[in-house]
Amino acid sequence: MPLNENTTRADDVAPATPHHTSSKGSPEGTSQGALEEVQSVQGPDTAERIDVENLHRHLMGPWKDLRxxxxxxxxxxxxxxxxxxxxxxxxxxxxxxxxxxxxxxxxxxxxxxxxxxxxxxxxxxxxxxxxxxxxxxxxxxxxxxxxxxxxxxxxxxxxxxxxxxxxxxxxLKAPGAFAMTEIGHGSDVASIGTTATYDAQSQEFVINTPFKAAWKEFLGNAAQHGNAAVVFAQLITAGVNHGVHAFYVPIRDAEGVNLPGIQSEDDGRKGGLNGVDNGRLAFDHVRIPRTNLLNRYGDVAEDGTYTSPIDSPGRRFFTMLGTLVQGRVSLDGSAVNASKIALSIAIRYAYERRQFSSGGDTEATLMSYQLHRRRLLPLLARTYAQAFAHHDLLSTFDDVFSGREDTPENRAELETLAAALKPLSTWGALDALQECREATGGAGFMTKNRFTSLYQDLDVYATFEGDNHVLLQLVAKRLLGDYSKEFAGLDVGTITKYVSSRAEDLAFNRTGLRRVAQLIQDTGTQKKSAKALRDPKWQRDLMQDRVHTMVAEAADALRPARKMSATEATKLFNSQQVKLIEAARSHGELLQWEAMTETLGKLEGHTAQVMTWLRDLFGLTLIQKNLGWYVSYGLISTQRGRALDEYINRLLDKVEPYSLQLVEAFGLKQAHLRADISSGLEEVRQADAEEYFRKLRASSEAPIDEKTLLKLKGSGKRKK
CATH class of the missing domain: 1.10.540.10 (Acyl-CoA dehydrogenase/oxidase, N-terminal domain)
Incomplete structure (x- = not known):
């Protein structure tokens, strides 16, 4: 709920009476009016207002002015x-x-x-x-x-x-398509079927689609608007296939007509993103100049000689694909923004919409119910964590792509970080949109309130720029490589610094010593268990132990693969795939928790306290999600497991009075939300209804409630 110059403190207004209010101040370094808002919702009474402007600065990140x-x-x-x-x-x-x-x-x-x-x-x-x-x-x-x-x-x-x-x-004189994906291979880019064969006599590449499964598919700008494409194909020269390279290929003339040899089809209406003209492309021996090979990592001379600054074909391939990581980086941030939109709408509505009597004449707001808090506030905590983690990812991207810190190790770190965070934020956005839709009832199902439309559009985010499960498998491979170098030959850099390599930790867990130690520690009061729950070291150790244990177990199981045939080794690896993907997911969640904890160190006073509660809510919700696993491995005692649920409820009660301020820090105006239920309309309706019943009760025309009538009859007090 952004702010303007007309300030009303939350503790100046009675909690049962919503008002349009906002707070003074515009954060340094942002555009004038960055936190202005025409309509905002007054939440519950709070003893102290947090520093919304400072939180807003942190949420906007290093490029806040551009945002x-x-x-x-x-x-x-x-x-x-x-x-x-x-x-x-x-x-x-x-x-x-x-x-x-x-x-x-x-x-x-x-x-x-x-x-x-x-x-x-x-x-x-x-x-x-x-x-x-x-x-x-x-x-x-x-x-x-x-x-x-x-x-x-x-x-x-x-x-x-x-x-x-x-x-x-x-x-935009040359709208273009990115022609990588093929209908027959999807994420398996190395196996694409399109070929680019060099003809030394004409000094041209011949781009060809040899079979239907090699058609380029799901390409934006391909169905209608594109007049060129960057086409990924197997580069063949002098009878040698040098693997996948990229070529600039014109596909349509100025009138939008396909050039000779170009075939295209329209994907038609989709489940979302219908403003993008997705389509298919195929090439029937299309000739392009030799100089249209995008040759930073591989070039072909006039006589057909191939050269590359990277000798290893495998490393060359992954280096080329790594330069395109920005798609995953941007999807991570965009998905986090979608979650911010969903929660801004739903939490505002939760303080305006009233449902069922609260014991007096005024009905209770949705947010006064524990279940409603349990549905929305953990999502708010997660969105904060994802936002801070994204700033780390974007800064890493900028360090590499600006050239300041462009090393193979840092590129590997960037690729792994993007592969870890993009799945969590895109799945998280879909989760948030659906939960917010349900939490706003029938109103949330109306297209004008954004949830259904955004869900449809963001649905595909989970599978493009890398299917989420495939990306997590990439992360798992890096984690496995860090644990046991014989499974991967590259230095993955600091991205896996959170995964401990201490074998004695694993042995400690397996012997049950940790379980015994915690049982002794928990002997006594529930209060002692609750105190441990809010210990950040305890939270971090648990999340780290989960990653470490799963990676170590998978590594142990995969050791025999070194002596197996390729077929048997693949089968063995497949037996550990689910565990490794879970480890990668938990690793990404740990990165988000770490980013939120790091930001906490930059805050002061009551704001830091509220954000600590929010961080704990995020961390403990993650631990509760995997509570069965932690108990089975002896990392959490049953007593502490029982304390966990109650402590999360206590955190919800602590965070709830600040939830509107936390949403306000997103800095989203109604012009960005554009949902009727976030506009203040519901507040007006509720106030109108309350005023109607107030006047009715004060008049002589108010009907007697049947229940009241029965009570009067029973007591013999009804006036004749």
Whole structure:
């Protein structure tokens, strides 16, 4: 609930009477009016107001000014989604919105200054993530154009490619597709079937789709608007396949007609993101100049000789794909923003909507019920943790892609961090949207209140830019490699610093000594168990032990694979896949907890106290989710397990009075939320109803309630 200059403290207003209020101040370093809000909801009475402005600064992160600039721009209704349009009309509207972004100059930040860019990779992503509040289709189409198609030219091409292709990509004169995925291989990019065979005589590459399963599929801009594509294909020269490389391929003329040899199909209406013209592409011996090979990591001379600065084909392949990690980085931040939108709407509504008598004349707000708090407040805690973890991810991305800290180790760390966080935030957004939808009842099911529309659009976030389970498997491989180097030959850097390598810890757990120690410690009062629950070291150790134990067990089980055939080794690895993916998920959650704890160290006073409660709520909810596992491994005693649920309820009661202020710190205006139930409309309805019944009770026309009548009859007191 953003703020303006008309300040009313929460403790100045009676809790039963909602008001439109806001707080004074605009955080240093943000645009004027960054925390202004026309309508806000007054929550419960609190003894002390937290520093919302400071929290807002931390939530906006290092690129807060750029984020605010984009937030200001997307208040323009021309950039907002209209759900009632046909998908064909949605496509045209989003294309027009793309032109607005170009005109407002917010699409050039990532590119080199010598082509009109600003060399600001982190700022570019930060601004891009905010577009989800306007229209997820706009965000994704912009991502296709400038974050995939343009980024592929930028990251995989040379300066010559930059000067030839990027100006038209930046200006939208050359809308383009990112043609990597094939219908037959999906995430298995190394096995794609499209070929690019070099013809030394003509000095051209021949791009060909040899079978139907090699058609490029699910490509934004491919069905209608794109006139070029970056095509990923197996590079073949002098009879040798050098693996997957990227090529700049024109696909349509100025009138939108397919060029010779280009085949395309329209994917049609989808389950969401219908403003993006997804389609398929195939190539029938399409010839392109040799110089259209994006040759940063592999080049072909006029005579067909292949050269590369990276000798290992495997390392070359993963290096090329690693340059495109920004898609995962941006989806992580965008999904967190979607969760912020959902919770801003639902929590505001929870303080306006009244349901059932609270014992007096005024009905109780939804948030006064324990179950409602249990549904929404852990999601709020998780969203805070995800937001802080995303800032770490985005800063790591900027360090690498700006060139300041671009080393193989840091690129490996970045890729692992993105693969760990993107699944959790995209699944988390879908979870938050669905829970908020249900928590707002029938009103939440109305399209105008955003939940269903956002859910449909974000549904595919869980499977593009890497299927979430595949990404977690990548993280698991890195964790396994850190535990036992014979399973992976690369140094994964500091990303796995949270996973202990101390074998004695594992032995300690297996012998049951930890269980005995905790049973002794818990002997006594419930209060003693509760005290341990709020110990951050205890929380961290438990989450770390879970990751370490699962990775160690899988590593032990996989040791025989070294002496097996490839088939048998694959079968053995498959037997540990579920455990490893769970370990990777828990590792990502630990990273989020760590990021939130680090931010806590930058806060002071009552704000730090409230945020500590919120951090504990996040950590203990994670531990409770896996309580059976912790008890079975002797890491939590049954007494402490019983104390856990009650302590979480106590945390909910502590956090709840500040929940509106915590939502307020997101800095989202009604222009960003655009839901009727977050506009103050429900508050007006409730006040109108309360006033009606007040006047009715005061009048002589008020009917007698039947229950009251029966009581009067029973007592013989009814007046005749």
């Amino acid at each position: 605010q600039t984009v937030r200001d721009i997307i208040e323009d209704p021309a950039l907002h989604k209209i759900d009632t349009l046909s998908y064909q009309d949605q496509r045209e509207r989003v294309m027009d919105q793309m032109k607005i972004l170009v005109d407002r100059g917010i699409v050039h930040r990532a590119y080199p200054d010598y082509v009109g860019g600003q060399d600001d990779p982190g700022g570019n992503i930060a601004g891009f993530e905010e577009l989800v509040a306007a229209d997820p289709s706009l965000q994704i189409k912009a991502g296709v154009q400038w974050g995939l198609f343009g980024a592929a030219v930028h990251q995989l091409g040379s300066e010559d490619h930059h000067r030839r292709f990027l100006p038209d990509i930046m200006s």
